[in-house]
Amino acid sequence: MEKNVRLVDIARAAGVSQGTASNVFNRPHLVRAEVRERVEAAAQAMGYRGPDPRGKMLRAGRVNAIGVATSEPLPYFFADPFACALMTGIAEACDAHGAGLALVSAMNDERLAWNIQSALVDGFILLCIDEGERLVALTRERQLPFVALHLGQDDETMSAIGIDNAAGAKLAARHLTELGHRRFAILSLPFSDERYGIMLPGELRSAVYTTSRDRALGYLAALAEAGIEARRVPIYETQNEPESIRAGLEVLFDGPEPPTALLAMSDRIALEALAWLRRRGIAVPGxxxxxxxxxxxxxxxxxxxxxxxxxxxxxxxxRAVDMILDHDGAPERETLAVTLARRGSTGPPPAW
Structure with missing residues (x-):
């Protein structure tokens, strides 16, 4: 019965005006206690729980919530350490603004349009958009502000925030060459979906995922500065999960001259590598x-x-949340700096 009951029906049953009934649900402090109780009793008897909050939010032109959309499975937000740290920052900013947060899945292509069109949000933060042209197109159709957490796209009409991946990779490789390392290997993030194994340097330019491509090219550029040719640096493409990371480590350390320096494209890969090396009795950084x-x-x-x-x-x-909630209509693109956090997992190469 609740779906058929309107506010005007509650007002009539309680013997008050529709404006008074509306105040009971939206501004109860304006209504005398005995009148408020009569309206609430009528609503309860008729199975009416109050006005649909969506209508109020849409009339106001703002729902005070941020949507985070990704082409990754939703468990990614809770399993991946980078995603967890990212969501902490997003949630802190939403708290500061008094805004809500919604996760929107782009994994199911058949439901993607519905998920984007039905989300009650003021704007979207988009993750993993290298293959997300449709996600971007559908978000544009909503005519809501959106921010890509990636600067690899050339579209200057798209707001984006991120880092210079190539510059960060160069910083990593230079740190190790300055320590004296000459034998390198790269454990990479995916260059494309659903494959892993040795990647040839010539294949990098055609990589689907630009973050992986830019980091690999940054590593190789810095190594070239130190006189280390790309053909001497094996690149093992992982899917950023334990099985393919361990498979890559088996390949890279199975030969007669294993690397003395391992460039991991994510901390998740690096932490898995540390655990694997420890189990094999291979000293880090010895x-x-x-x-x-x-x-x-x-x-x-x-x-x-x-x-x-x-x-x-x-x-x-x-900053992505701020870009959406403080949006003035103009696209913004911002590159944030990276730093070398030097800790205990790197040192000079062994004196063989």
Whole structure:
């Protein structure tokens, strides 16, 4: 019965005007207690729980909530250390603004349009958009502000915030060459979906995921400055999860001249590598140095503590929220700086 009951029906049953009935639900302090109780009793008897809040929000032109949309499965937000740190920053900014937060899945292509069109939000933060042209197009159709957490797209009409991945990778590789390392290997993030294995340097330009491409090219550029040719640096593409990371480590350390320096494209990869090396009795940094990329909190307490390229993950999330809630109609693009967090997982190469 509730779906058929209108506010005017409650007002008639309680013997008050529709304006008075509306005040009971929206501004109860304006209504005398006995009148408020009569209206509430009528509403309860008729199964009416109050006006649909969506109508009020839409009339106001703002719902005071942020949507976070990604092409990754939703458990990614809770399993990946980078995503966890990012969501902390987003949630802190939403709290500061008194705004809500909604996660929107783009995994199911058939439901993507519905998920985007039905989300009650003031704007979207978009993750993982290298293959997300449809996600971007559908978000534009909502005519709401949106921010991509990635600067790899050339579209200057799109607001974006992120880091210079190539510059961060160069910083990592230079740190290790300055320590004296000459034998390198790269454990990469995915260059495309659903494959892992050795990646040839010539294939990098056609990579789907620009973050992985830019980090790999940054590593190789810095190594070239030190006289280390790209053909001498094996690149093993992982899917940023334990199975493919361990498979890559088996390949890279199975030969007669294993690397003394391991460039991991994410802290998640680097932390898995530290655990694998420890199980094999390979000393870090005595036999091999490991450097990550991201600066997640777990790297500070790993064994040994992880040297990494730290990006301001939480700050990226906070600024993305500000871009949406303070949107003035003009696209914004912002590049934040990365830093070298030097800890215990890197040192000089072994004196073989």
């Amino acid at each position: 036999a091999v140095s490991v450097i990550g990329f991201d600066g997640v909190p777990a790297g500070e307490t790993s064994d040994p503590p992880l040297t990494t390229i730290a990006q301001p993950i939480a700050e990226i999330g906070r």
